[in-house]
Amino acid sequence: MTITTHPISNPKIESMFKAGAHFAFSKTRRHPTVAPYIFGIKNKVEIFDLEKTEKLLETAKVFVASLAKDGKTILFVGGKSEARNAIKAGALSINMPYVDGRWIGGTLTNFIQIRKRVEKLEKLTTEKEKGELVKYTKKERLLIDREIANLERFFSGVVSMKDLPKAIFIVDPKKEKTAVKEAQDMGISVIALAGSDCNIKDLDFPIIGNDSSQTSVNFFVQEIVKAYSSAKSI
Numbered sequence: 001m002t003i004t005t006h007p008i009s010n011p012k013i014e015s016m017f018k019a020g021a022h023f024a025f026s027k028t029r030r031h032p033t034v035a036p037y038i039f040g041i042k043n044k045v046e047i048f049d050l051e052k053t054e055k056l057l058e059t060a061k062v063f064v065a066s067l068a069k070d071g072k073t074i075l076f077v078g079g080k081s082e083a084r085n086a087i088k089a090g091a092l093s094i095n096m097p098y099v100d101g102r103w104i105g106g107t108l109t110n111f112i113q114i115r116k117r118v119e120k121l122e123k124l125t126t127e128k129e130k131g132e133l134v135k136y137t138k139k140e141r142l143l144i145d146r147e148i149a150n151l152e153r154f155f156s157g158v159v160s161m162k163d164l165p166k167a168i169f170i171v172d173p174k175k176e177k178t179a180v181k182e183a184q185d186m187g188i189s190v191i192a193l194a195g196s197d198c199n200i201k202d203l204d205f206p207i208i209g210n211d212s213s214q215t216s217v218n219f220f221v222q223e224i225v226k227a228y229s230s231a232k233s234i
Contacts, residue, residue, distance in 0.1 A: 012057075013050045019219035021209040022048045024196035033200045037208040046196055053209050057223060060191050060205040064224055065231035067166055074191075074228065075161065076221075077179050078171035079103060082214045083221075087171060088157065090221040094228050097161035099179070104154055108182040111164055118159055121151035167191055167204075169224055172211045174198045193220045 016022065024030065024038065024046035039049035067074060076098040078087035084100040091098035099107065107114050125148060127133055133141050167189040170176045174197055183190050184202060191205040192198075200206040210216035 010051075010054070012054050016050050016053060016209065016216075016219065019210075019216045020213045021053065021216045021219060022050050023210045023213065023216075024048050030196045031199050034194070034196045034198065034208060038196070048196070048208055048210070050209075053207065056205070056207045057209075057220070060207055061223060061227035063167070063189070063191065063205055064169075064227040068228040068231035070166075071232075072166035073097065073161065073163070074224075075099070075158070075165040075168040077103065077168055077176055078217070078221075080172055080175055080212075082212055083171040083217045086214070086218040086221040090225045091157070094225055094232070095160065096228075097159075097165065098157040100157060101153065103176060103179045105178060106182075107158070107179070108164060108168075108186050108188065114155070114158070115162075117151060118155050118161075121148065121155055122159065124148050124151070164188065169193075169221075171217055171221070172198070173200075173203060173206075191224070193217065 026044055027041065027046055030038070030046060037049055037052050039047045041047060064074065074096050076087045076091035076096055078084060079099065079101050087098050088100040104114065124144060128144070128148065133144060136144065164186060165188060168179060168183050168191070170179060170190060170192040173180045173190070173192040173194050180190055180192070180203070189204045191207070192203045193207045193209055193211045194200050194203065195209070195211040198211075200208065207220060209220060
């Protein structure tokens with residue numbers, strides 16, 4: 001089916017359309033589970049049914065709001081280049097933990113060990129800020145600085161995560177499949193912005209939309225952030 005453009009009366013759908021949320025991939029890349037959410041095709045690119053996307057988004061936002069009211073933690077995850085800035089900025093704006101780079105295996109399933117690495121980062125950083133590293137040689141301080149930088153690279157976003165999160169919000173569950181699997185293993189709800197190449201069968205709250213555009217990703221991240229912050233302020 002080839003689509004034609006019609007006037008959009010729904011403001012939310014219009015915003016998604018302007019953000020390019022309707023763009024999927026070619027039919028050859030589509031995962032079968034996403035088929036019900038395809039509206040048509042234009043210039044060999046499949047187009048999402050944004051009315052269905054809006055319903056999925058609203059369902060996810062209701063869940064996010066319920067977490068906010070109970071003061072629960074959501075871990076934001078998005079390591080691909082199109083998602084990193086939005087994930088980090090969105091999470092920080094509501095004081096939530098985030099992973100905006102490579103997912104470290106065991107972040108959820110081996111949380112105790114991950115916390116030990118985070119605590120070491122906190123300890124070394126505090127000692128450095130207090131000038132307590134002067135007791136070490138220049139070479140030793142250089143090695144400590146390198147260790148701090150390495151720990152910050154992998155764990156700076158999860159320093160605030162003292163316990164396992166109640167949910168994770170993921171951009172591109174296909175790319176972040178390890179994070180999805182760990183969340184499922186630990187009984188943690190998965191909210192995910194999923195493109196047409198993603199298997200959405202096991203996602204608790206899939207949001208079917210363009211997960212490969214900065215503009216689209218930023219739109220959906222902000223929707224989740226606003227749902228959390230609005231509910232928390234009530």
